[in-house]
Amino acid sequence: xxxxxxLEDYDFIYxxxxxYQGFFTAVFDAVYDRRTPADIITPDRPQLTFNTRYIxxxxxxxxxxxxxxxxxxxxxxxxMHRIYYAFLSGEPHREVAIYHYLxxxxxxxxxxxxxxxxxxxxxxxxxxxxxxxxxxKMQGFMRFSIMESGAQYCRFSPxxxxxxxxxxxxxxxxxxxxxxxxxxGRSLLGIYDTKEKYIVSAEGFIPPDKSANxxxxxxxxxxxxxxxxxxxxxxxxxMKQLMPARYFRHYWEL
Numbered sequence: 700x701x702x703x704x705x706l707e708d709y710d711f712i713y714x715x716x717x718x719y720q721g722f723f724t725a726v727f728d729a730v731y732d733r734r735t736p737a738d739i740i741t742p743d744r745p746q747l748t749f750n751t752r753y754i755x756x757x758x759x760x761x762x763x764x765x766x767x768x769x770x771x772x773x774x775x776x777x778x779m780h781r782i783y784y785a786f787l788s789g790e791p792h793r794e795v796a797i798y799h800y801l802x803x804x805x806x807x808x809x810x811x812x813x814x815x816x817x818x819x820x821x822x823x824x825x826x827x828x829x830x831x832x833x834x835x836k837m838q839g840f841m842r843f844s845i846m847e848s849g850a851q852y853c854r855f856s857p858x859x860x861x862x863x864x865x866x867x868x869x870x871x872x873x874x875x876x877x878x879x880x881x882x883x884g885r886s887l888l889g890i891y892d893t894k895e896k897y898i899v900s901a902e903g904f905i906p907p908d909k910s911a912n913x914x915x916x917x918x919x920x921x922x923x924x925x926x927x928x929x930x931x932x933x934x935x936x937x938m939k940q941l942m943p944a945r946y947f948r949h950y951w952e953l
Contacts (some may be wrong), residue, residue, distance in 0.1 A: 710737035715756040715794075717741040717788060723763035725756040726798055732767075739794035766801075774804040778812050784827035787860045796822045810884055827903045838868055843878070846907040850877040854906070856884035865889070866896055881906065 711734045715721035725739050737751070771779050782797055799819035807881035812819045830853040843851040851873060855865075862882045866889035869878055873891070886901045 704719075709752040710750055710755060711735070711752050712737050713739045713754050713756050714742055715739060716758055718758060719783070720763040721758040722786060722794055723766040724759045724799070725794075726801060727759075727762040727766045728756055729798065730802075734847055736798060736851075738792060739798060744791070755801060770801055772803060773808050774801075774812060775809050778804065778809070781824060781827040784830040785823040787830050787848070788865065789859045790826055790827040793822075793826055796826075797818055830861070833857055833859055834861050834864050834868075837865055841865065841869075841880075843869075845910045845912065846879075847910050847911075848877075848907055850879055850907070852879045852881070852907060854881040854883050856882065860885065862887055862889045862898055866891060866898070870896055879907075 711729075711732075713725040713736050714731060715725045715835070717792065722739065725736070729736050729739075732754075770782070774782075782800065785793055785797055795820045799812065800823045803814065803817060803820065807814070807869075811817075811820060815824065837855060837857055841853050841855055843853045846852050851869075855861075860882075862880060862885070866878070866880055870891040875893050877893055878889070878891040881887075881901060881904070882889070883901075887899075888899050888901045888904060890897045890899065
């Protein structure tokens, strides 16, 4: 039977744990079950009950590895990079769009990557571009402070789930300096202890105190900014074009 054959008169929605491996496990299960998902969601998403069957997915690294290996062979490394970025998007229903992209790739191979007339291929490409653009902006705007422990701490609240990307970026840049990156919107912490990187829940987390030197540096910076600023040349409209207003609170808080 072909991919996506529906065996019963229901809409099938697969529920996974939100992880990348969990998503690919859901893809494996859907293909194995020969069912086309109406959606692939996390438990926190609203659920309908009329004419819908919900299938809970248990993350299985072996299943996920089989799907990612097959997808890489069919679509290529660039496409898998694009799919990963799209997966990190904050947009709803991104998972089912990626699913259909993968299914098309299993049928057409690399030709699927240029099939931008296909709405799912176009959506995945667009989401990946949005994530890439926001990552570039965030990496320029994020500001770290030195804490009493000597670790560098930063908080941000991106539209997309950028924590895995910025954690990798700054861990490579800082090298031997420990980092804590706090995604306040998703209540997640990205931690780099100079050897390993972790992403954990920020529930109950209290930001550490800043070092005395950090407080002094901040006061000197504010004095410098106020001193060189020319009141008549302030241009709030241009400032918002260069740095969107939603980033302001994190830039000035620390």
